[in-house]
Amino acid sequence: MILVNYIACIILIVLGFYVILTKKNILKIIIGMGLIDYGINLLIISIGFNPGGTAPIFTFTELKPESFFVDPVPQALTLTSIVIGACVTAMALSLVIKIKEKYGTLDADKVRRLNG
Amino acid sequence: MNSIVILNTLVIIAIIVSAILTVKFDNLLSSIIALAVTGSFVALEFILLHAPDVAIAEAAVGAVLSPVIFIITLKKVKEGKER
Amino acid sequence: MQHFPILSIVTLFLGAFLTVIFGSKNETVRKFIALVASSISLILVLMLIKPVMIKNNVIQYWLGNWRPIHDWAIGIGLEVDALGLFFGIIAVLTIFLSIIFSFKYTKKDSETDKYYVLFLMLSGAVLGLVFTGDLFNMFVMIEIMTFAAVGLTAFRNYQEGALEAAFKYLVLGSIGSSMVLAGTITIYSQVHTLNMAQISALLFNNLTPSALFAFALLLAGFSLKAFVVPFHPAAPDAYMSAPSSVSMAFSGMVNKAGVYAIIRLVYVLFHAMDFKSVQILLIIIGTITMFIGVTMALAQNDFKRLLAFHSISQIGYVITAVGVSTALGLTAGLYHALNHTLFKGLLFLTAGAIFYATGTTDLNKLGGLARKMPQTAAIFLIGAFSISGLPPFNGFVSKWLVYQATFQANLAPVTIIALLVSVMTLASFIKVAQSIFFGQMPKEFENVKEVPLSMRIPMWIMAILCVITGVLPNIVTKYLVSPAVTAALNIGKYIDLMMGNGYSEKILGKPIEIPAVDFTLAGYWDPIAWLVLFALLLIAVTIVAVAGGFNAVSLPTEVDDPKYDVFFSGEASEHSHVKGNDLFWGLKHDLRHYFGFMHDAHSGIINDYALWAIFTTTIFIVYIFLLVP
Numbered sequence A: 001m002i003l004v005n006y007i008a009c010i011i012l013i014v015l016g017f018y019v020i021l022t023k024k025n026i027l028k029i030i031i032g033m034g035l036i037d038y039g040i041n042l043l044i045i046s047i048g049f050n051p052g053g054t055a056p057i058f059t060f061t062e063l064k065p066e067s068f069f070v071d072p073v074p075q076a077l078t079l080t081s082i083v084i085g086a087c088v089t090a091m092a093l094s095l096v097i098k099i100k101e102k103y104g105t106l107d108a109d110k111v112r113r114l115n116g
Numbered sequence B: 001m002n003s004i005v006i007l008n009t010l011v012i013i014a015i016i017v018s019a020i021l022t023v024k025f026d027n028l029l030s031s032i033i034a035l036a037v038t039g040s041f042v043a044l045e046f047i048l049l050h051a052p053d054v055a056i057a058e059a060a061v062g063a064v065l066s067p068v069i070f071i072i073t074l075k076k077v078k079e080g081k082e083r
Numbered sequence C: 001m002q003h004f005p006i007l008s009i010v011t012l013f014l015g016a017f018l019t020v021i022f023g024s025k026n027e028t029v030r031k032f033i034a035l036v037a038s039s040i041s042l043i044l045v046l047m048l049i050k051p052v053m054i055k056n057n058v059i060q061y062w063l064g065n066w067r068p069i070h071d072w073a074i075g076i077g078l079e080v081d082a083l084g085l086f087f088g089i090i091a092v093l094t095i096f097l098s099i100i101f102s103f104k105y106t107k108k109d110s111e112t113d114k115y116y117v118l119f120l121m122l123s124g125a126v127l128g129l130v131f132t133g134d135l136f137n138m139f140v141m142i143e144i145m146t147f148a149a150v151g152l153t154a155f156r157n158y159q160e161g162a163l164e165a166a167f168k169y170l171v172l173g174s175i176g177s178s179m180v181l182a183g184t185i186t187i188y189s190q191v192h193t194l195n196m197a198q199i200s201a202l203l204f205n206n207l208t209p210s211a212l213f214a215f216a217l218l219l220a221g222f223s224l225k226a227f228v229v230p231f232h233p234a235a236p237d238a239y240m241s242a243p244s245s246v247s248m249a250f251s252g253m254v255n256k257a258g259v260y261a262i263i264r265l266v267y268v269l270f271h272a273m274d275f276k277s278v279q280i281l282l283i284i285i286g287t288i289t290m291f292i293g294v295t296m297a298l299a300q301n302d303f304k305r306l307l308a309f310h311s312i313s314q315i316g317y318v319i320t321a322v323g324v325s326t327a328l329g330l331t332a333g334l335y336h337a338l339n340h341t342l343f344k345g346l347l348f349l350t351a352g353a354i355f356y357a358t359g360t361t362d363l364n365k366l367g368g369l370a371r372k373m374p375q376t377a378a379i380f381l382i383g384a385f386s387i388s389g390l391p392p393f394n395g396f397v398s399k400w401l402v403y404q405a406t407f408q409a410n411l412a413p414v415t416i417i418a419l420l421v422s423v424m425t426l427a428s429f430i431k432v433a434q435s436i437f438f439g440q441m442p443k444e445f446e447n448v449k450e451v452p453l454s455m456r457i458p459m460w461i462m463a464i465l466c467v468i469t470g471v472l473p474n475i476v477t478k479y480l481v482s483p484a485v486t487a488a489l490n491i492g493k494y495i496d497l498m499m500g501n502g503y504s505e506k507i508l509g510k511p512i513e514i515p516a517v518d519f520t521l522a523g524y525w526d527p528i529a530w531l532v533l534f535a536l537l538l539i540a541v542t543i544v545a546v547a548g549g550f551n552a553v554s555l556p557t558e559v560d561d562p563k564y565d566v567f568f569s570g571e572a573s574e575h576s577h578v579k580g581n582d583l584f585w586g587l588k589h590d591l592r593h594y595f596g597f598m599h600d601a602h603s604g605i606i607n608d609y610a611l612w613a614i615f616t617t618t619i620f621i622v623y624i625f626l627l628v629p
Helices: A003-022 A026-047 A073-103 B003-024 B028-048 B052-077 C004-022 C027-047 C049-054 C082-105 C112-131 C135-153 C162-191 C196-202 C209-226 C234-241 C244-269 C276-297 C303-323 C327-358 C374-388 C394-408 C412-436 C453-471 C473-489 C491-499 C527-546 C585-590 C592-601 C606-627
Strands: C059-062 C077-080
Touching: A003 A026, A003 B003, A003 C606, A026 A073, A026 B003, A026 B028, A026 B052, A026 C162, A073 B052, A073 C135, A073 C162, B003 B028, B028 B052, C004 C027, C004 C059, C004 C077, C004 C112, C027 C049, C027 C082, C027 C112, C049 C082, C049 C473, C077 C082, C077 C112, C082 C112, C082 C244, C082 C327, C082 C453, C082 C473, C112 C135, C112 C244, C135 C162, C135 C234, C135 C244, C162 C196, C162 C209, C162 C234, C162 C606, C196 C244, C196 C491, C209 C244, C209 C606, C234 C244, C234 C303, C244 C303, C244 C327, C244 C473, C244 C491, C276 C303, C276 C412, C276 C592, C276 C606, C303 C327, C303 C394, C303 C412, C327 C374, C327 C394, C327 C453, C327 C473, C374 C394, C374 C412, C374 C453, C394 C412, C394 C453, C453 C473, C473 C491, C585 C592
Parallel strands: none
Antiparallel strands: C059 C077
């Protein structure tokens, strides 16, 4: 429950949305999507933090009723989310390579043959 | 204020500074390197929050894999700077 | 019986993996695997109708047998009640018919093994979404669905605009998924569980500000998946560029998954339908969606883009009817969702047949194809009359229920707008029928033939289903729709059966009684009477035609004398077919400011589309904070 972490997460997410909304190069938009992923992953782990706890990795004999550890469920969610973010980046980059072959430009003002 | 709190605050300030640098650079290669630096600092923050397996995954993906495929794409697209 | 839901999901994913291993070289093997996987899934889901819908059981299944300990859920659970099974039946039917259509349709494409892999993963993800009972599992299934959809949109990358449509769909879909994830994690920080039944029990009368923030984010994220109006611009590009069997799956399954998620969120998770402000929000969004969808569709030049805008408009009908939260409204919404899959799938398959036969879907280049493709023309007319709401077909029943539900809730302006939208739908389909099927045929389509048989069978099956659900509404409502409505409104039973009996003591109320929905379809508009009338007229016309009453008096000189030709002011008589652009030109000229504004707003630039999405999310957040207590 650390306040500084939450402020950093909000700043990362807002910066990511700013890049998607205003920058015109398609590769820059993909960098913005990556920033949003970093912000959300940091938010998930910061929610699950108990002050004074240890890492939730135990063997069977070490786990006692008075062990105090941080919440393990958000860590599982974060692992899934990191992998999904990497896959989205890979798929978007392969589409960018084909767009450059066909359209000749990477400017968002010119890649707009479907409109209206 | 013990040292853990000071270290946490310093790493958070480093994350925010490198994220702002990612947005402000015009050259695409510099932007990608700033993104990789942000990812490394986020992995360091995960260690401070007692999540070691997530830190390993984030370091592997955000600091090694993503910049490598970005740089491969830049080479194939032959694009240097924004606009 | 407990294992049928999980088996039907796993079969589809297993089919996808087997196609990669065995089917990359041999074409017969991959078609066989796809057909077998989808048939097994269809049979398993159809066998679940009897226990779940008729006997009112609810099937729950904990993955890995991790049952709740001390009343706290620790595993992922699947819960199949009547609402989930209703959408599951729609999904498996679409999958099966689309795979049969795509056997011959992808004959000219290369690399069709990747098509079947992506399509089977898309269908597995949709079934997983409607059968699950865990909020994070829903997020993972949405992500798989988005990936497979992007891959299938960019499948024919020689076509104009397919790659940019896929890129825009990826960016906007990623924004939506991020909002769903942020909403999920905000809910988790309050209740410390991810099971939907337990969240619903712990949030009853307990809405803190962080729960309201999560509600707004989840509503915005799921609306982006369902393509409601301010989030819609990626939809027409994506539907237009995908192959037609995939477009049918998009408008039949992927939209409905978004609508199912909205219903589950608003009715079950947050009990938010007791607040009047949430009802008004859904009704306003639904009405705007209906209206903007159909007015944009009147001015389009491409057949599949026009069908995509009509798809957006019909989803507006469903969301408006769901927002009027009476039992009649929910019945109308769910019945219209079922009908929409049937007739919109039929129309997209017709577009696919025309593209296969002629190679283009531009309305200004086609014409007069009814002579060469008569069965396709008949099926298209059945679909066009269904979507406009004419009596013996199924669109009439559900639209009548929508009008009745909104009128009984004292919302007369919404009824008037719904009627206007119906009329404009009929107008735009008359335009399409004239441009494609009737009129003169251009010279390059001389040797166009009818499509092969394996492509016609799914179209005929869907047309017959359209007629059946229109003529027998009582049976469909009693066995399929009413159990789903009961399940959506009866939340205590959902929670009890998931977490063990007695858990819903935290919900201090009693279950809501469901008033019986009776179909007094106001006398004149009884569908069976209209069908009998049409049959009598058909017999009368046939008798007169056979007895020779329709032979026109023939002039002595028919063809060769040039003084009887039409005078074209000195030039030879040319191709004078009335094209799609020429119809309704007066309406388009009178409203040119509105149409010009809308065409400029759909500019094709991706930053503008993202701006609409984020702006609407902000309005949702502010509205829900201010107005929901």
